[in-house]
Amino acid sequence: MNDYSLKNKTVFIGIGAQKAGTSWLNDTLSNYANLITPHIKELHYFDIKWLDYELNTVAIYKGRAKELKQISSNVSDTVQNKSNEFQRKKNKSEFFLEDYLEKYELEKKCERIIALANILSIKNDIDYIRYFYNLGKNKDIIGEITPSYSLLPVEGFMNIKTLIPHAKIIFLMRDPIDRFVSQLKFKRKTRLSSGLGEYDIHINFENKLHDNSFIHRSDYERVILSIEKIFDVQNILILFYEELLFEDTVNEYRKIESYLNLEKKDEQEILSWREKKSNATEEIDIKPELKKMAGKKFKHIYEYIFERFSNVPQKWKDNYREFCV
Structure with a gap:
């Protein structure tokens, strides 16, 4: 593993929370020339390794393999068709490759193919380090953001620390009720886009308050105590x-x-990034009585955060007062 040392690099790991701005953060970090993240945002290495019981691991692999097959087939068909068209031309002096690559976005598709293939080849810790070594050869700062890393047990975080002793953890927290509702909306959005039919948030709301894959993502107390056991405060x-x-x-x-x-970066440039929200969900009014149910579930999380942090956003205070008390 020493052959792929990252000790001279700044390495960061974003661990969530889901629906707390991690996609936006990943997108905006791409504006820095000396930093690189994977072409595919969520590597899912440590969560697949440590949370197989909580994740649909097979679905993750199948989804990536399916995308790889689809893009590869599309690129192959496009190249074949264009080549046949070129052969039929009487005047072959026209050089078509550059226009062709741009028109059909083949370069982007090929980059996606390479990215998917590289990620699917990560089978163990050595592969993970090798992947980042190769990714960041010409960069000073490398990292990845996988929100479900927030679900890792202490042993999972120790795995990260052992592999990358100087790893820097980034954790984004969102108001627990708002985060839970946003996850429900995202669930609905993905079901509709996948053709799986309607998903009524109000009908599913109470059930998901007992679903660990939803609830644990708002358990900020557990996450904070876990990472503080493993990583230095700096x-x-x-x-x-x-x-x-x-x-x-x-x-x-x-x-x-x-x-x-x-x-x-210039202040105005940073402010302009606020307009570029990633994975935004539709506006759906949630019944107050349902939010009160969520407030009861998350009350202890609010109180822990209020005790730990002196400057908590007003939205947290408003939701706590309206739905938890």
């Missing part, structure tokens, strides 16, 4: 979704720049 950055994306974007992003040793 290698942990915890931010609030509401402040980073809405209330105080520039100052919060300055914390990220300082933490990762990034160049400072």
Whole structure:
């Protein structure tokens, strides 16, 4: 593993929470020239290794293999058709490759194929380190963001620390009720887009309050206590979704720049990123009585965060007062 040392790199691992701005963070970090993340945001290495009982591991692999097959087939068919067209031309002096690549986005598709193949080849810890070594050969800062890493047991976080002793953890927290509702909306969005039929949030709301795959993602107390057992305090950055994306974007992003040793971007550029929300879900009004049920479930999380952090976003306070008390 020493042949693939990352000791001279800044390495960060984003661990969630799901529906707390991790896709937006991943997208905005791409604006820094000396930083790189995988072409596919969520590697799912440590969660598949440690949480097989909570994840549909087979579905993750099948989904990536299916996408790889579809893109490869599309590229192959497109190249074959264009080649046949070129052969039929009487005047073959026209050089078509550059226009062709741009028109059919073949370069992007080929990059996606390579990315999928590389990720599917990660079978163990050595492969994981090798992947990042190759990814970041020409960069100073490398990292990945997989929100379900927040579900890892302490042993999973120790695995990260053992592999990358200087790894920097980034954890984004969103108001627990809002995060839970957003996950429900995302569930509905993915079902509809996959042709699996309607998904009524109000009907499923109560059931999901007893579903660990939903509830554990808002258990910020467990996550914070786990990472603090393993990582040094200077290698942990915890931010609030509401402040980073809405209330105080520039100052919060300055914390990220300082933490990762990034160049400072212009304030107006950072502010412009707020308009580029990733994986946004539709607006659906949730009945107050359902939010009160969620408030009862998450009350202890609010109270833990209020005790741990002096400046908690107003949205948290408002939701706690309205739905938890």
